[in-house]
Amino acid sequence: AQSVTQPDIHITVSEGASLELRCNYSYGATPYLFWYVQSPGQGLQLLLKYFSGDTLVQGIKGFEAEFKRSQSSFNLRKPSVHWSDAAEYFCAVGAVSGGYNKLIFGAGTRLAVHP
């Protein structure tokens, strides 16, 4: 069965510290992988995506993620966190059926940033 696991429900970091959010997926074929961010009262914004090729993907707002097939992981990283990064982060896999995709999301990781 296709699934996404985000092991950390809540993470707190200090402003300026580095960040890594974990994501593990279960999918039979080569996955399409996404990271989205959701701020209170807003919809989901795409941070980055992996389809194929280079396993280190750069995204917006200084985020990057690394696809590791052997570990079925797609962890999100940022070298220096800003207070404005406080939000909920969702990892998702694009499940393809008949050529059309739907997104399967993890439960999310809520990030708090201390000044």
Add this chain to the structure above:
Amino acid sequence: DAGVTQSPTHLIKTRGQQVTLRCSPKSGHDTVSWYQQALGQGPQFIFQYYEEEERQRGNFPDRFSGHQFPNYSSELNVNALLLGDSALYLCASSRSGRAGDEQFFGPGTRLTVL
């Protein structure tokens, strides 16, 4: 260029009632997907519409139905509301919904069922 818009922003209904949520896709997009996000959980796929037809569906009962209009806007209808239907309902649009297409999300409609 307007992004994905949804209405209303918030809605309060009672058990057994029916509700209709609306979504206008991003300009140039013809595919609309609907997701349900319960409190503290990630979004779950409800269904996807393309060319006014439901193209694929998630694991939701028939109480959840939808419609897509010729201008690509879409409605989500939920009949016989249950307390468990309380959630944020997200609409996402894409160019074709094919594998790899980016989905753009609206701000959502917060539905509360009392």
